[in-house]
Amino acid sequence: MMIIMARAATTSDVFNAIAEPRRREILALLRTGERPVTELSQELGMSQPGASKHLRVLREVGLVRDRKAGKQRLYDIDARGLQAVHEWTGGFEQFWNESFDRLDAYVQELKQERHEE
Amino acid sequence: MMIIMARAATTSDVFNAIAEPRRREILALLRTGERPVTELSQELGMSQPGASKHLRVLREVGLVRDRKAGKQRLYDIDARGLQAVHEWTGGFEQFWNESFDRLDAYVQELKQERHEE
DNA sequence: TCATCATATACCCATATAGGAATGCGTCAA
DNA sequence: TTGACGCATTCCTATATGGGTATATGATGA
Numbered sequence: 001m002m003i004i005m006a007r008a009a010t011t012s013d014v015f016n017a018i019a020e021p022r023r024r025e026i027l028a029l030l031r032t033g034e035r036p037v038t039e040l041s042q043e044l045g046m047s048q049p050g051a052s053k054h055l056r057v058l059r060e061v062g063l064v065r066d067r068k069a070g071k072q073r074l075y076d077i078d079a080r081g082l083q084a085v086h087e088w089t090g091g092f093e094q095f096w097n098e099s100f101d102r103l104d105a106y107v108q109e110l111k112q113e114r115h116e117e
Numbered sequence: 118m119m120i121i122m123a124r125a126a127t128t129s130d131v132f133n134a135i136a137e138p139r140r141r142e143i144l145a146l147l148r149t150g151e152r153p154v155t156e157l158s159q160e161l162g163m164s165q166p167g168a169s170k171h172l173r174v175l176r177e178v179g180l181v182r183d184r185k186a187g188k189q190r191l192y193d194i195d196a197r198g199l200q201a202v203h204e205w206t207g208g209f210e211q212f213w214n215e216s217f218d219r220l221d222a223y224v225q226e227l228k229q230e231r232h233e234e
Numbered sequence: 235t236c237a238t239c240a241t242a243t244a245c246c247c248a249t250a251t252a253g254g255a256a257t258g259c260g261t262c263a264a
Numbered sequence: 265t266t267g268a269c270g271c272a273t274t275c276c277t278a279t280a281t282g283g284g285t286a287t288a289t290g291a292t293g294a
Contacts, residue, residue, distance in 0.1 A: 019136035020282080027209070037241060050283060052242055071240050071291055079212035086210070089203035092144070095196035137252085154271060167253060169272055188261055188270050 014081040017061045022046070023054050027063065027077060034076035036069075131198040134178045139163070140171050144180065144194060151193035153186075 018024055022044060029035065029043055041051035055075055058064040065078045135141055139161060146152065146160055158168035172192055175181040182195045 015138075015141070016136045019133045021132075022282085024132070024205075031209070031212070047284060048241070049243080049285080053282080056242080068291085071238095073241065077209070077212050079209040082206045082209045083213045086203060086206035088141075089199045089206065092148070092194070092196040092199045093203070095148070095194050096200045139252085164254060165271070166255080166273080170252080173272080185261090188268095190271065 012057070012060060014061045014063065014085055017057050017063055018082070018085065020054065020057075022050075023058055026051070026054055026058065027079075027082075030064065030075060030077045034067075034074040036072040036074055038072075040075070129174070129177055131178050131180065131202055134174050134180055135199070135202065137171065137174075139167075140175055143168075143171055143175065144196075144199075147181065147192060147194045151184075151191040153189040153191055155189075157192070 018027070025044060026040060029040060035043075037051050037055060038048055040055070041048045044051055055064060055066075059066060059075075061081055062078055063081045064075050066073050066075050068074075135144070142161060143157060146157060152160075154168050154172060155165055157172070158165045161168055172181060172183075176183060176192075178198055179195055180198045181192050183190050183192050185191075
């Protein structure tokens with residue numbers, strides 16, 4: 001039996017978590033301090049369950065922590081997972097610096113596009 | 118008519134492109150130099166159309182360039198888009214450094230977990 | 235205990251998407 | 265011109281997932 005998956009098994013990693021714009025918004029909001037779900041959902045302009053589900057994804061990959069505070073549950077950033085993404089992208093730094101030396105290649109690109117029109 | 122989308126309209130951005138493990142593999146492979154699709158598909162252990170489709174996504178968000186070389190089409194990194202991700206994650210640097218100062222919060226976390234058992 | 239508030243989960247729908255196979259299309263060499 | 269090669273696109277299927285509504289769960293206070 002062949003199982004075809006829409007995305008590899010590592011779907012639930014940090015890269016996937018921050019691929020969703022709403023989840024990046026949540027992280028941005030949490031920069032100014034911990035918050036309960038209801039407040040986040042209002043700031044996001046979405047339903048409370050919607051916010052809860054995004055928070056669950058963030059929690060499962062370790063990008064947020066939560067602590068109980070009375071009836072509420074306060075969510076806070078745990079950005080250590082973002083450090084991995086920072087480092088992974090940083091590994092390509094030489095390539096984006098290199099791009100400045102590639103004006104010639106860029107000109108070739110333009111020439112080719114012109115031909116393709 | 119209400120249109121519900123599975124993901125926001127900004128789906129096709131760099132964050133989404135690198136959320137796919139195979140596409141990160143492609144970028145990693147291209148670090149050692151430009152390649153034609155067929156070679157990439159072999160190195161990835163996947164079909165040529167599969168590789169082509171991933172490359173299309175990478176191309177549309179600007180993470181790869183392509184140039185014709187005879188019958189082949191050589192793909193190469195354009196890492197400038199990764200710089201944006203690098204900077205976005207870098208904006209959270211204070212938070213992952215801060216984590217070292219949060220031993221107290223961590224202890225609270227453990228206490229809470231113990232209570233939840 | 236019971237009412238209430240805060241949050242999480244279950245369920246449903248529509249869309250996005252990864253994967254393969256088949257096919258189309260363009261390019262080069264003979 | 266024609267065959268072969270390299271790549272892109274199309275078509276199909278199964279799964280993943282975001283969003284909402286309804287509901288369950290949990291915690292608190294009276």
